[in-house]
Amino acid sequence: MIVKDFTNAIEELAPSYYAEDFDNTGLLIGEFTTVVTGVLVTLDTLETIVDEAIEKKCNLIISFHPIIFSGLKKLNRKNYVERVVHKAIKNDIAIYAMHTALDNVYNGVNGMMCEKLGLINTSILIPKSKTIKKLTTYVPKANAEVVRHALFDAGGGNIGNYNYCSFNINGTGTFNGNEDSNPTIGTPGVTQFEEEVQINMMFSSHLESSLLKALFKSHPYEEVAHEIETLENVDQQRGIGMIGEFEIAKTAEEALRHVKSVFKTTSIRHSQFISKDIKRVAVLGGSGAFAIDQAKAAKADLYITADLKYHDFYKAENSIILADIGHYESEQFTKELIHAYLTEKFLNFALVLSNNNTNPIQYF
Structure with missing residues (x-):
């Protein structure tokens, strides 16, 4: 096994294509062609983690958080980032980071939070936009089935809980090749009328190159007519945060006791209790103040996140309970998710x- 085998598998779970623009995901240190002796999965990459990798003979660290977030100008080991990078390079240890790529998938960080809380009827809180595209192509009737299934095999035609989705229209195509053409059907210089099928298929944006490769390989024509457009459709599988429901509504006290137990935290910073039981719950691992309005718009009774500031709590406005459980606490199960996968x-x-x-934060 080489590093590329593992990064390819990770990309299937959490394509780096969907990481936020500000983020730094992917292979941060090392080479894709390195033979892997062992893999260490962690939430953060600190010196102690590199030491653990050395001790356990792991030369690939797969981390949720990136150790290199902004540009490095020097490697003088003067701060914890420089020391980690220096030690990893010195010991030939590769480091791969997932971060917001894993935040933005249905079965990622927030999906794990929902699972641990026992929430049902879950969905993405803030779906990503412009992540779905549509391919339209034109295929001779005799070859339509082969091309269609090649596109399915490349990941096309998946919509929510359904796959093998396409729309097909029968029609007549025309073409006339010039003297340099080598048509599969017809003769250069003669206009050809061919019974064709127009195949329309939606696909996730990160699969575009794979889909086109499958199209060109399976299509019989020398020149393959096709169109790709970006859609405004809501992506049910990608986006930040999630919302779900307790199977049985809880009082505010019961809900927070449950949260405290699940996330093993000694304290929860929260806004004032509201005058109704807690049924709908929104979650967002890590810093989630930016999604308070979306949680309220989704009619959540409780919003569980981290890193809320003093004035953020005023935004509850007696319509929702805002609960800050701590950054590490909200993401602590992420390494279990990666390891299990x-x-x-x-x-x-x-x-x-x-x-x-x-966890860099201690409680007294």
């Missing part, structure tokens, strides 16, 4: 779940 993908490989607690 990779273990299923690579059954006979050494995948180590870091036992280091990287």
